[in-house]
Amino acid sequence: MVFIINAVTSSSKWHDELQANQIAEIEHLKEIEEIQTGKGLNQIGTLQRPGDTRWSSHFTAICSLIRMYGATRSVLIDVDAQGITFSQRGDALSSIKMLMSYEFVFILHVVKEIMAITDLLCRALQQKSQDILNAMHLVSTRKMLIQKLRSDGWESLLENVRSFCERHTILIPDMNAPYFDVLKSLRRQGKQKQMVTMEHHYRVEIFTAAIDQQL
Structure with missing residues (x-):
């Protein structure tokens, strides 16, 4: 995530374009009546970098990237096409591929859900x-809420991710299809192969595993 943020905010030109893209996106959503309008709503922002010592800054950074996903992707496409250096264009292309990955978007939403619960505790412990x-x-209360997310939150999370991907034209995998991991496949050579589905990978190996680690 930091890699993407650095690629977009590397110069004032791209930062200005990020804000211009946000304005254009907000105006479009207003026209099709997909967002509310009013004082304090739809403010133009910038991508936030997570800090090393403030865990709340990680939550803020994730929320800012999700909120400005479309504008961020548009800037990266322009950097890839117009970047001055080969390194700049290469970083932009890598960032675009990452942003367009369903797994990246899924993990982003999982971490957001978890940190939305733990953020209050993080802030309190840093006083x-x-x-x-x-x-x-x-x-105690954070643990209870995280356990509730583990037992009841899968379907709503999956729906949020699906809606986000459809809005941003990200390919959604078939959850009943087999999941193939090149590295795991190489490690299992010579051993009995165990086929897992996409749903197992995302639900057990990412969603449940991330929550259990927090618990």
């Missing part, structure tokens, strides 16, 4: 003065 009872209560 200079600590209320240990409040911190213990936050740990």
